[in-house]
Amino acid sequence: MAAAEAAFVAQGFRLTTMDTVARGAGCSKKTLYKLFNSKEELFQELLATSRRAFERLPVATTLPPEEALEAFLADLAAMILRDSHIALTRIAVAEAGQLPRPLPAPAGEPEIARLALDDYLAELGRTGAYDMPDPAEAARMLIGMALGAFHHELLAGLEARVPEDTLARRIRTSVRIFLLGCRAPVAMA
Numbered sequence: 001m002a003a004a005e006a007a008f009v010a011q012g013f014r015l016t017t018m019d020t021v022a023r024g025a026g027c028s029k030k031t032l033y034k035l036f037n038s039k040e041e042l043f044q045e046l047l048a049t050s051r052r053a054f055e056r057l058p059v060a061t062t063l064p065p066e067e068a069l070e071a072f073l074a075d076l077a078a079m080i081l082r083d084s085h086i087a088l089t090r091i092a093v094a095e096a097g098q099l100p101r102p103l104p105a106p107a108g109e110p111e112i113a114r115l116a117l118d119d120y121l122a123e124l125g126r127t128g129a130y131d132m133p134d135p136a137e138a139a140r141m142l143i144g145m146a147l148g149a150f151h152h153e154l155l156a157g158l159e160a161r162v163p164e165d166t167l168a169r170r171i172r173t174s175v176r177i178f179l180l181g182c183r184a185p186v187a188m189a
Helices: 002-015 018-025 029-035 039-056 065-080 083-094 116-126 135-156 164-182
Strands: none
Touching (some): 002 039, 002 083, 018 029, 018 039, 039 083, 065 116, 065 164, 135 164
16 A cells, blocks of 8 residues: 555556556565556555544543644644645545546445544533534534645645644644533533
């Protein structure tokens, strides 16, 4: 997968060949074709591997909520804002009409990535301190607030990178606003 990622990032989808990937992986093209039926299938598996990495990203449940969310978002940012992920996302968008539709998720798996953040926010809601009627939606809202603009700017080529201090400040501010907005109303005496 590392060889495939390097090839697609360096050459784009159209110019990458299974020969190039096989050479980078130190195997034969025949071996690569035993694993993947086509370059398209290989690319889709590369995207699925990325999705699974997001799904496995843990939330440090032993930390106070503000610290746990900040740490999670910083780790997620390290994944989705890295140059190779931005390049693969650009390729996926550019090739969306040409690639076969992704295979449906296996039975029992959600179509949209379920993050540990979803479960963490559900647990925060169960404590009664926060109002989380739809934890999955709340998770996406928090991620969008903290990282969305940076991700879009990088995808569009408007920025080459996000300064670490700017990213940390945005994450910190987003978490504070999010937690304040989700606090459960205090019962009137």
